[in-house]
Amino acid sequence: MQTFYFFQHQDEHHTCVQRDNNAQAEQQFMWIDCTREDVVNRAEQWQKEILDATGIQLNEYHVRDILNIDHPCAFDAMEEYDLLIFRKLITPDDQIDKGEIAMDKYESVYGLATSPISFIITSQVLITIHEKGNHTFESYLSRILNITNKSLDEQNKPRKLPITPLDLALRLLNIMIDGYLDLRGPLSKRVEFWQQELLQGNRRFAKWHQLFQENLGFQQIENLCEEQIDALQELRDEIVENYSHLKGKKKAEKQDIMLVRVDDLVSHVERIQKYTVRLSNAIQSAIDLHFSAIANQTNENMRILAIITAVFAPLTLLTGVYGMNFEFIPGLKNPIGFWMMLMVMLMCTVILIVYFYRRHLVGRGERSVIDMLAQQHKNQRVDLLWFLNYEPIKQTMKEVEKITKLK
CATH class of the missing domain: 3.30.460.20 (CorA soluble domain-like)
Incomplete structure (x- = not known):
């Protein structure tokens, strides 16, 4: 003290x-x-x-x-x-x-x-x-x-x-x-x-x-x-x-x-x-x-799984239909039926992937996010020839047209 x-x-x-x-x-x-x-x-x-x-x-x-x-x-x-x-x-x-x-x-x-x-x-x-x-x-x-x-x-x-x-x-x-x-x-x-x-x-x-x-x-x-x-x-x-x-x-x-x-x-x-x-x-x-x-990563994982499921759903349908045990099935006896079915399945897969890509459901980027938020692609149609819109291909097509006109 x-x-x-x-x-x-x-x-x-x-x-x-x-x-x-x-x-x-x-x-x-x-x-x-x-x-x-x-x-x-x-x-x-x-x-x-x-x-x-x-x-x-x-x-x-x-x-x-x-x-x-x-x-x-x-x-x-x-x-x-x-x-x-x-x-x-x-x-x-x-x-x-x-x-x-x-x-x-x-x-x-x-x-x-x-x-x-x-x-x-x-x-x-x-x-x-x-x-x-x-x-x-x-x-x-x-x-x-x-x-x-x-x-x-x-x-x-x-x-x-x-x-x-x-x-x-x-x-x-x-x-x-x-x-x-x-x-x-x-x-x-x-x-x-x-x-x-x-x-x-x-x-x-x-x-x-x-x-x-x-x-x-x-x-x-x-x-x-x-x-x-x-x-x-x-x-x-x-x-x-x-x-x-x-x-x-x-x-x-x-x-x-x-x-x-x-x-x-x-x-x-x-x-x-x-x-x-x-x-x-x-x-x-x-x-x-x-x-x-964490929620965003979960949504991303679910989106990828949903795309995979959507791509393989038609294939599962086709294999299910042609896997039925009926005596008469179209193309069953055809020697190239198997290859035709594989071609159809491949075309379905490509068409779905192109469709998802054009709808910005596959891949990431600022443009895809902005487009989805702005909802600018509601009436967008599937364009199977979308690759022709690239600038190098356009220039090549123009050159071909000029050569054709000269002939």
Whole structure:
């Protein structure tokens, strides 16, 4: 548990921070940062330490909510303080122990794990409870520690320090939410992977279980964003209705500035939610294309089988007729009857193939598809001499006509 005291500089009138309380300076607020290890096994003792340091009597149910590792995002307003529980996605930068040795096992849904962070906000005190190894808090704490090592005249030069507990809480939330934007790259790569797997044509797709888990992961992010937006909206309502309860006696930060910051946080979360929805729709579009390609291939196979069946149907009819066991059949005793029947069967086959070709039922091409969609060949007749329409043959026929006329 670490404690930081923010107070106003006597001469420069800007905010400074120290590890020890400065009785001579005008204190603005106090920040107590705790980890779950400070609370989980000594909850009663921790409540007494908070009471002695800040005079805040924490509600027993709120302590249970803070210790609940699966508690969703929530906001609750009390007379003495406001409680905000905000769940954060565990990123690769975090060093949070999620294994069997950890005190609490995190619920990791398909590669996405979240961790709750609790904010207890009053006009003079901010208490934060987070997991050990949280990169967001540790990076901000290291920055605050570096500032405490500087002199009071140089502390506020690089960046202005927060002057209210609400201001500090919004800054921490802003750092956490901005870290969500870094997830767009990995999520986009995962969507590209599934698109390639679904749209490849050299092998059969069989990873439906993993794809279902991926969709559940995107749904988890959407639900998390909805919870965060609801909690931030309740915090915004509290600022609108009871801002005097949060800002304290010193009127340094205007209400409009706090509302703008909360609205900015909400807009960032909505951006992540919309981006996740777009990625989920991209996967669904790839699935639709996958099934459309399968249906198209099935239709193509059925078309080929139908053409084969249509070509061989007359042949089957002829062989069936001349395979009947009658005593007198025309051509039965004819020595060339067999060859005549083969010739008839061959002519039927050629005529059907030519007919199907002229109707654009055999072969593929843009012209065939356009003609079928435009229905430009409804009254087209079968032309057995269609090969005479080719340009080289036409030129040859013209030359023959000229030679004939000269003779």
